[in-house]
Amino acid sequence: MILRMNETSSTAPRASGARPGGRSARVQAAVHQAVNELQATGRDAVTVPAIAARAGVTPSTIYRRWGDLAQLLADVAVSQMRPDTLPADTGAYRNDLLTWLDQYRDEMSSELGRCMLRDVLSAQGRENPGRCVSFCAQQLDTIAERASARGERPVRTEVLLDGVVAPLIYRILFAAETPSTDDVTRWVDAVIDREA
Amino acid sequence: MILRMNETSSTAPRASGARPGGRSARVQAAVHQAVNELQATGRDAVTVPAIAARAGVTPSTIYRRWGDLAQLLADVAVSQMRPDTLPADTGAYRNDLLTWLDQYRDEMSSELGRCMLRDVLSAQGRENPGRCVSFCAQQLDTIAERASARGERPVRTEVLLDGVVAPLIYRILFAAETPSTDDVTRWVDAVIDREA
DNA sequence: TGTCTTAAAGCAATGGTTTTGCTTTAGTGG
DNA sequence: CCACTAAAGCAAAACCATTGCTTTAAGACA
Known part of the structure; x- marks a missing residue:
């Protein structure tokens, strides 16, 4: 397990009082x-x-x-990355994965997505990057649980993080060209074939 | 191919005069x-x-x-990451890979290594992150060429970048715990098995 | 070697950002 | 309703970033 977190907010004071709406x-x-x-x-x-x-x-x-500014930008970026809906249920595990991961690729490789990743990594403190992985893992877990409920045998989320999310993000951050839908498909199939 | 570059320096002026030593x-x-x-x-x-x-x-x-400061730090970080020696030749492809990649893991997961990665990514402009991949790819290419010369069948460098370097760096940047030697071994063997 | 050219560094002034002590306000619990 | 506390406002000071102009030094050429 790479990382799991479940805090609701990041820099909210919340010391003694401070309810939502305060x-x-x-x-x-x-x-x-x-x-x-x-x-x-x-x-x-x-x-x-x-x-x-x-x-x-x-x-x-x-x-x-x-x-400072970097921490504020990181805070904003993380709250933008927090998923607000469950992954789409297409009825089949592989398709759920491809659908969600390609949408993730699309969001993260956009100009805005790259800025968010940069903002998250530029601030000091390791909580914010951890939250990104956590959001991602939660969505993949949901897809896996649905697959199990259907009787399919899903890949471990950690393996998906290493085999698909990692090359995706690595290339977005470091490579000249952003990855394509075909890359995602290739990575997903490699992981599924290997674990099957 | 993810990216290849071959510039000698980064921000050196070099307009007309300015030889080394100037x-x-x-x-x-x-x-x-x-x-x-x-x-x-x-x-x-x-x-x-x-x-x-x-x-x-x-x-x-x-x-x-x-x-600005960010670009200076990125420039310094990149010049620190530039390899100054060829990867060790241990006589066997898998061992060459494991040796070099585990050393890379060690350097990049240190406090200093994480700072360098952050500095490289925080600056604007995509050249510096590209140089990091390039350095890495050059070393892996060298290992692959040696393997070919020995009659071994090396894995494509691009596959190694996606299968080993990417999860390595992704976890260093985003996860709470840095990857271990065992992780590297696992990733390398998975890639070799898959391609063989 | 001496002069010319030009790119890069120094200087100094300006404007913007960051930091801090103190005061005030708004929310919460008694 | 009052007291308490955490957070926000205010304002001054320190610090950092930016820029026009001047000076210096490295290289080119006679």
């Missing part, structure tokens, strides 16, 4: 939204004072809560 | 050394003015040559 939550939402809006208008515009102004808070609030 | 080269060496020294004394100390002071240059020199 002042902290409002500030966090406003800041996240401000970051997303500024990301759209070019990378250079994303600066702490600019974010603060747009979110209607002071820079010191951001610095005190997130530490 | 003023530019001396500044570059001094700055690189200053970065390495400061990296050792804690991450927070690595700032452009600090580097400039230690290297005996002015900050504007650094900003003009490298653009």
Whole structure:
């Protein structure tokens, strides 16, 4: 098992009080939204004072809560990567895998996806990258559980992470060309053949 | 083929004059050394003015040559990752692979190695990450050529990158625990078995 | 060797970002 | 309703990044 985590949020204070809807939550939402809006208008515009102004808070609030720009961007990126729906159920294990993984490839290899990966890795602290793997593993686990329920024999999630997700992300981060749907298919089939 | 590059240096000016040993080269060496020294004394100390002071240059020199701190750190990281020796020749393909890849695992999973990977990915521009893959591929190509010369049938380098290097680096970057020698052995054997 | 050319480094001023002590406010529990 | 506490605002200071102009040094050529 590579990593599993289950925290709900990342930098939310939550010390004693602070329920959802409290002042902290409002500030966090406003800041996240401000970051997303500024990301759209070019990378250079994303600066702490600019974010603060747009979110209607002071820079010191951001610095005190997130530490620095890199950690704020990482926090926003992770919350964007959190899956909001279950993987589609196509009725067959291999097809579920191909469908979800190709969508993952598509999202992660986009300009926005690459930025999110970079933001997550650029900040110090190992929690955020761990959360990415965790989100991914959760979705793959869901697909595997459905396969088991159908009587199919799914591949271990760890093997999928090593055999498909890893080359996918490695190439997105390091290689000149982003991987294709065919690459994903090839990797998935290799893993399924090997484990079968 | 994922990527191949063969540039000699990265940010060296080299416009018309500027031979090795000239003023530019001396500044570059001094700055690189200053970065390495400061990296050792804690991450927070690595700032452009600090580097400039230690290297005996002015900050504007650094900003003009490298653009910003991230690009300088990426440049230093890449030049540290450039291999300075050929992979060891142990007489057998599988053993050559295991020896070199486990050493690579050791270097990349160290604190310093993780910092270098992060620095390379944090800077904008896709050349530097590409150089990392390239260095790695060159070493694996050398091992493969030796194997062919011996009459062994080596695995394609691209397959090794996807099957071994990718999970290695993916886990170093994203997972909580760094991969072990056993992981490398497992990945290498899986690739060899599959291709054989 | 001496002069010319040019790329790169130095200097210094400016503007933006980060950091910090102190004050104020909003949410929570008694 | 009041007291308490964590978080936000404010403002000043320190620090970092950027830029125009000047100076230096390396190489080219006579």
